[in-house]
Amino acid sequence: MSSLRDRGGPAQPLLSVAGLRKYFPLRGPLGNTNAHVQAVDGISFNVMKGETLGVVGESGCGKSTTARLLMHLIKPDAGDIVLDGDPIGHGGITPRELRRDVQMVFQDSYASLNPRHTASAEIAFGLKVHGMKSGQAKEHAHAALRLVGLDPNLFGDRYPHEMSGGQRQRVNVARGIALNPRLLILDESVSALDKSVQAQVLNLLADLKERLNLTYVFISHDLNVVRHVADRVLVMYLGKIFEIGPAGDIYANAAHPYTKALLASRLSMDPAHRVTAAPLTGDPPNPVRPPSGCRFRTRCALAETICATREPPLNDIAVAHQVACHAVTPGSGHSQAGGIANAA
Amino acid sequence: MSAVAEKAVIAATKPARGRATGGFWRRVARHVLRDKVALLCAAILGAIALSAIFAPWVAPADPYKTSMIRRLLPPFSPHFILGTDELGRDMLSRLIYGGRVSLTMGLLPVVLATVLGGSLGVIAGYFGRHVNMAIMRIIDVFYAFPSVLLAVAMAGVLGAGIVNSLISLTLVFIPPIARVAESVTTQVRNQDYVEAARATGASAARIIVQQVLANVTGPILTYASSLVSIAIIISSGLSFLGLGAAPPIADWGLMLNTLRQAIYVAPVNAVLPGAMIFAASVSFNLLSDSLRTAMDVRA
Numbered sequence: 001m002s003s004l005r006d007r008g009g010p011a012q013p014l015l016s017v018a019g020l021r022k023y024f025p026l027r028g029p030l031g032n033t034n035a036h037v038q039a040v041d042g043i044s045f046n047v048m049k050g051e052t053l054g055v056v057g058e059s060g061c062g063k064s065t066t067a068r069l070l071m072h073l074i075k076p077d078a079g080d081i082v083l084d085g086d087p088i089g090h091g092g093i094t095p096r097e098l099r100r101d102v103q104m105v106f107q108d109s110y111a112s113l114n115p116r117h118t119a120s121a122e123i124a125f126g127l128k129v130h131g132m133k134s135g136q137a138k139e140h141a142h143a144a145l146r147l148v149g150l151d152p153n154l155f156g157d158r159y160p161h162e163m164s165g166g167q168r169q170r171v172n173v174a175r176g177i178a179l180n181p182r183l184l185i186l187d188e189s190v191s192a193l194d195k196s197v198q199a200q201v202l203n204l205l206a207d208l209k210e211r212l213n214l215t216y217v218f219i220s221h222d223l224n225v226v227r228h229v230a231d232r233v234l235v236m237y238l239g240k241i242f243e244i245g246p247a248g249d250i251y252a253n254a255a256h257p258y259t260k261a262l263l264a265s266r267l268s269m270d271p272a273h274r275v276t277a278a279p280l281t282g283d284p285p286n287p288v289r290p291p292s293g294c295r296f297r298t299r300c301a302l303a304e305t306i307c308a309t310r311e312p313p314l315n316d317i318a319v320a321h322q323v324a325c326h327a328v329t330p331g332s333g334h335s336q337a338g339g340i341a342n343a344a
Numbered sequence: 345m346s347a348v349a350e351k352a353v354i355a356a357t358k359p360a361r362g363r364a365t366g367g368f369w370r371r372v373a374r375h376v377l378r379d380k381v382a383l384l385c386a387a388i389l390g391a392i393a394l395s396a397i398f399a400p401w402v403a404p405a406d407p408y409k410t411s412m413i414r415r416l417l418p419p420f421s422p423h424f425i426l427g428t429d430e431l432g433r434d435m436l437s438r439l440i441y442g443g444r445v446s447l448t449m450g451l452l453p454v455v456l457a458t459v460l461g462g463s464l465g466v467i468a469g470y471f472g473r474h475v476n477m478a479i480m481r482i483i484d485v486f487y488a489f490p491s492v493l494l495a496v497a498m499a500g501v502l503g504a505g506i507v508n509s510l511i512s513l514t515l516v517f518i519p520p521i522a523r524v525a526e527s528v529t530t531q532v533r534n535q536d537y538v539e540a541a542r543a544t545g546a547s548a549a550r551i552i553v554q555q556v557l558a559n560v561t562g563p564i565l566t567y568a569s570s571l572v573s574i575a576i577i578i579s580s581g582l583s584f585l586g587l588g589a590a591p592p593i594a595d596w597g598l599m600l601n602t603l604r605q606a607i608y609v610a611p612v613n614a615v616l617p618g619a620m621i622f623a624a625s626v627s628f629n630l631l632s633d634s635l636r637t638a639m640d641v642r643a
Contacts, residue, residue, distance in 0.1 A: 071543050099545040112536035116558035122537075125554060126544030172540075179544065 006049070008085045013046035014183055014215050015070065015102070020044070020079035022065055026288065035288045039065040041239040042079070047183065049084075052209070052216040054230030054247065056223060056262065058284055062239040063219045067187045070217065071104055084182075100130060103181040107188035109168035113160040119145065119171045120156040123178045130179065144174040147211075148204060166197035173204065177212060185217045190225065202229060223266050227251055232320075235259050238287055238295040241314060245321030255323040258296050294326065306333045375638035382634035385627035392624055396443030405434035407441045407594045416610040427613045429599065430606050435613060439620055441594035445506065446624065449579035449588070450572045453510055457517035458568040464518070465525025466560060470533050470552055480526060487519040495578050499587035509579055509588040516578070517571055524567045528560045562639045569632035573625030580621050596621050 020043050023036035040062040047053050055063050068074045070081065072088060072095035083101060086092045106112035113122055123141035128134065142152035148170040160168055169189065176184050186205070190198045202225065209216060220226050226233060226247070233250045235243040235258065243256040254260045264279035285291055285298055294312050297303040306326050314322045315329050326334035376382050395402045404425070411432035419427045419435075426435035468479040486494065498512030532538065533556065541555045580597025582588035589595035591602070599617040607614040 068539075073539060073542055096545040099543055104540070104543050106536045106540060108536055112540050114537040114541075114555055114559070117555075125541065125546070129544045129546040129550065175540070 006084070010049050012049075012085055013082075014049045014084055015047040015217075016080075016082040017046070017070070018044045018080045018082075020066070020069055020081070021077045022069055022074065023077055037287050038239050038290055039287065040069060040076075041290075043236075043239070043241045044079075045234055045241060045244060047215060047217055048232075050213070050215055051231040052218050052229050054226035054233040055217060055219045055236060056221065056226055056233060057236035058262075059221065060238075060284060060287065061236045062287075063221075063236055064187055065239075066236070067104060067185050067217070067219055070185060071102055072098055100179055101181050102183045102185065103176040103179055104185040104187060105169070105172045105176045105189040107191055109165050109172055109192065110160055112172055113168060115160055118157045118159055119150070119163070119174075120152065122171065123175045126175060126179050140178060141174075144178040145171070147177065147208065148174040150174070164197075165193055166201060169193060169197075169201055170204065173201070173208070177208060177214070180212075181214070183215045183217065185219070187219045188221070189218075191220060191222060198225070205229070223262060235262070238284055238290050240295055241324065242296065243321075243323045243325075244314070245318070245323075249318060249321050253318075255317055255321070255328045256296075256325045257300050257302050257327065294324075302327045302334075302336060304334055372635070372638040376631075376634050379634045379638075382631050385631045385634075388623055388627045389631070392443050392620075393447060395440045396447055399437075399440050399444060403434075403437035403440045405437045407433055407437040408592055409433060416606055416613060418610065419612055426616060427610065429603055429613060435616060438594040438599060439596070439616060442596045442599060442617065442620065443624075445583075445589055445593065445595040446576055446580065446597070446621070449506070449510060449513065450576035450624065450628070453513035453517055453575050453579075454568050454571050456514045457521050457571075458564065460514070461518035461521035462525045462564050462568075465522035465527075465564075466529045466552060466556065468522070469526040469529025470548065470556060472530070472533070476526070476530075479522070483519045483522045486515070487523065491516045491520075491574070492578060492581065495582060496585065496587065499582050504587050504590055506589050506593075509582045512582075513575055513579060517568075517575065520571070521564065521568055525560060525564050528563045529556060532556050532559045566632060566636045566639055569635055570629060572632070573628040576621060576625050576628070 020040055022040045023038050025033040026035045026037060028034045043062075043066065045053075055066065057063055065074070069076050072081075080090070081088045081098075083093065083098055088095060088098050113119075117125070120138055120141040123144050124132075124134070124137035127137035127140050132140065142156055145152040145155060150167060150170050155163065155167065155171070160171075163171065172189070189205075190201050193201060205216070206229065208214060216229070218226065218229055230247045232245065233243075233247050234241060235250070235256065237258055243250065243254065243259045250259065251263065254263055258280075261280040280299060282299060285295070291298050291308070293309050294300070294303075294307040297307040300307065304326070310326070310332075312324045312326045312329060312332065314324045317323050317328060323329075326332040327336040330337050376386075405423075411428075414424070414428050414432040415430060417424050417428040417432075419425065421427055424434055424436070426439065429435055429438065464479050464483070468476040489497070495509070495512050495516045498515055499509045502508035502512060538551060538555055541551045546554075579588055580595070580600065583595045583597030584601040586601070589598050591598065596617040600614075600621070603610075603614040603617065
């Protein structure tokens with residue numbers, strides 16, 4: 001099935017995002033727009049076929065907005081989304097067609113299920129939207145429930161409040177995969193679950209990915225979980241991409257000071273490596289008025305004048321590993337960076 | 345031994361399975377059926393409704409047959425259990441027939457306003473922004489008038505009569521129901537499950553009907569049911585003022601008006617229509633209270 005839908009071959013990204021931007025207007029008392037929250041500000045990245053792309057960052061960095069933009073649940077102000085060679089809009093495919101191939105699992109397993117719908121009714125809803133008859137949709141819903149390890153005879157007729165968090169999240173996953181998508185966006189999908197249930201759901205996701213030939217965009221603030229599942233990792237801060245690269249590379253040789261700080265803030269199982277001082281203090285700056293130049297400079301130990309005046313572009317520092325930081329970009333003018341390249 | 349264990353297992357699993365099979369409305373019905381006061385109110389309303397529907401067979405006498413010699417007989421007079429009114433008509437028969445007008449005037453405007461105001465409110469709440477602005481500001485204009493004043497003004501403009509007071513009552517109830525519907529829908533619209541439904545590519549109409557409606561009808565119906573008693577009272581008030589039912593139609597509000605002059609001569613007769621209005625509206629109120637508590641239980 002998915003090989004039939006595969007159009008550009010394995011080298012063509014399944015999803016390609018270029019210059020994606022979303023500013024949310026802040027309205028004054030008279031309905032006038034006086035400022036914008038710069039939720040996502042010109043990000044570009046690719047999601048390759050069959051990979052799991054981890055997206056990490058603090059709360060408010062634009063992770064969830066990105067997820068909703070990818071699904072066209074909110075309209076981007078600028079930027080293009082291309083699904084396996086087909087652009088969304090501009091004479092390409094419609095958002096509705098996009099949503100058949102891209103599905104999403106939300107964080108809150110309870111809020112994302114209609115309290116008045118049974119599990120199978122909720123899963124069948126999406127199938128009926130895409131033209132399936134009622135009886136057939138129910139059969140498919142039951143099949144989807146079996147795929148996520150829930151007995152349809154036991155859980156098919158249950159309401160959300162009659163299930164545990166893990167069971168509910170399985171239903172959410174079942175709803176996501178029932179439409180037979182190619183890409184599943186997991187927006188903090190396991191963050192609200194207990195550690196033991198989290199592990200079960202993660203294993204289920206890994207299993208489904210293999211069986212159904214899926215590609216994941218895995219959004220999480222939990223770096224340990226992302227390390228466990230992701231092939232590549234994308235680090236976001238205040239609506240910008242700071243670092244993107246292979247997971248092993250990022251975890252072993254993080255280049256951006258922010259990524260380093262994030263990794264250092266992880267809790268360690270080893271008492272000898274206990275975190276004593278907080279590697280990162282304070283909250284991210286206000287996304288309404290982000291700092292000039294590099295958005296991280298207000299909390300960065302390496303900040304210099306160049307960081308306030310010029311925004312660092314994403315530069316390759318290794319194979320498939322890109323970083324947006326003056327301090328690691330040769331020729332940027334930063335004292336820590338080598339002056340090898342042309343200082344233009 | 346194994347039989348005991350089996351029983352224990354059944355006992356342990358039964359409540360959960362019971363809840364699983366019983367839908368939301370069944371749970372509400374079960375709750376209301378356990379509420380003694382609500383049952384009594386339902387019985388009173390049922391009695392009034394049934395006697396009104398089958399009035400020609402239930403009423404002991406012709407409600408329009410006047411008699412100058414039998415005016416204002418006290419209750420428990422022979423042949424006239426509740427006495428007669430100022431024109432010698434049988435009170436009991438008139439009260440039974442009056443239930444037809446009063447219950448219709450209590451229920452019909454509320455039903456119509458729930459459908460119209462509910463739709464407006466759900467549409468305003470779901471689409472938000474400019475649609476919401478356009479609908480709700482117009483609603484607010486109507487809402488700014490006290491409901492009784494609005495009803496009187498409408499009935500005055502449209503002219504006296506049952507149909508006209510029905511229209512004016514409907515218009516009176518649309519704004520408050522629309523507001524309730526709008527606020528509930530706004531809450532529901534921002535829930536993840538609506539977003540998840542949008543993510544499947546469903547149209548707005550389909551999402552409203554299949555995802556939103558089930559979650560907003562409960563609060564809207566609860567609120568609407570509390571308006572029935574107000575509708576009965578306002579419609580009686582309109583009749584009392586001569587803007588509703590016209591004589592000789594049997595209507596509780598109208599009867600209250602015409603018997604007003606007899607209040608010193610035959611106080612019990614004069615109070616009876618008021619007692620009916622009171623019984624009907626209090627019953628509706630208590631029933632809707634019970635309905636509200638029943639719908640609150642969401643485990």
